[in-house]
Amino acid sequence: MDIDEIEEEITEEFELFGDDWEGKYEHLIDLGKSLPIIKDEFKTEDRLIKGCQSRVWLHSEFKDGSVFFTADSDAIITKGIVALMVRVLSGHTPDEIVNADLSFVDMIGLKEHLSPTRANGLVSMIKQMKLDALAYRAKA
């Protein structure tokens, strides 16, 4: 699946909840819990994206032309959104990652979490994911 298709899949998945915020957040929390945890050896200071409140760790690798991400957060709702971002962006080419508009976040009603004033590190994480992709593209 390409990035657009994954975004669509997630949008459909969340549409099931309609206006039920509890269902939506419970799903997000479950996603957070099921996110493959970043290896401890990668949970280092240089991979830490400092939000004001929650912390996010991001690790990336470049294999066969695609970028693979693993990530973690100390806050579970943040981690749920991190899991969605990894699901959407991991395993794609640098070009696809750089060009992804990630509009699904708005579609599933979680845009408030990506506000720059939210202080959860997510905006910085997305920026870092794209910067990593750019760096790999330059090297490739």
Next chain:
Amino acid sequence: MFNVENIRNDFPILSQKVNGKPLVYFDNGATTQKPKQVIDAIVNHYQTINSNIHRGVHTLSQQSTIAYENARTTVQKHINAANSNEIIFTKGTTDAINLVAHSLGKIWIEEGDEIIISEMEHHSNILPWQILCEEKDAVLKVIPINDAGELNIDVFKKLLGDKTKIVAITHVSNTLGTINPILDIIGLVRKHSSLLRGEAGRGADTVVIIDGAQAIPHMKVDVQELDVDFYCFSGHKVYGPTGIGVLYGKEKWLNKMPPYQTGGGTIKTVAFEKTEYTDAPLKFEAGTPAIEAAIGLASALDYINKIGLETIAVHEQQLLEYATKKISAIPGLKIIGTAKEKAAVLSFSIEDIHPMDIGTILDKLGVAARTGHHCTQPLMECYKIPGTVRASFSFYNTKEEVDIFAAGIEKAIKMLG
């Protein structure tokens, strides 16, 4: 007779719904809501007498000047300052502390001098002193706290030395709610100074500055009784507008201090060779001030005085007691800040759950609480936690709202645990 429902009718914002639920506003420590009396005062100013103050000969300018200076007198009376010249309008508490650190620091601090703060200070009462110490090669000393979140006064006594030039302490902790015994602290400083004076040592005076941002909404403050050198607070935390704050300073200090910022309004005469500055307070109010905000602040002080600070304290303490008891029963919940003397601030953490997650779920339930380090990172370091969830109460809050809050925490734990 205090009737919370009548009071709530004065605050238009409180009747709205947030995320489909009735708003429960428990973030009063960050900023308070405004009664319509304050909103009306601001609107009325703009609709009737708006004009720039001081030096204007026309009628509106004179009316505006009178309203602004009356606001100063209202503040003076509210904190029982001896003279309205001792009341400086600032942008807020942060601005006031920066003013003192910058302006007094310039003439008062020398290499090797010591400034004492405490472990529970807001960043606003740490950073200006830290910078001053770096600039002047002075030393920053920190009073530690105990597990309950109270200052260790025995250590403070030991920290007081012949090089102590400034003591800067918060009246009430924004994170813990602790009410510090500032009357005793100032007493100790004065006693220490008189001993030094007896020895004819250099710098026998020690200046005390109190951050009153979290105290002014909850209690009566009398700066003369306290014998404090500087006391500051923010308008928006006491039901007034943002962009206005107060620095009280004893005249003897204000007259010695150079201006903080310079510009219009601060001068007697300007020439390219030499400028002569005017006296306090105008010396410290460069540029056009927040005129309508000063008027709004005075209106807010009138409002709370009409209810009565003692009545307010009784209601808020009842809420604090009720909420403390209620949430203490929640398994895994730990209250951070259990001082004997507390203002209506309730901070807590929950085992294995990030405060931000709790705050997010509470928000969905219409409850506005604050999460994070509350600009007190060194204090969070003391408790070895990333942050807390903080509910801070006002006289317009109710027990029913506390019930919604407590049920919200339990729901959040169920969802997140």
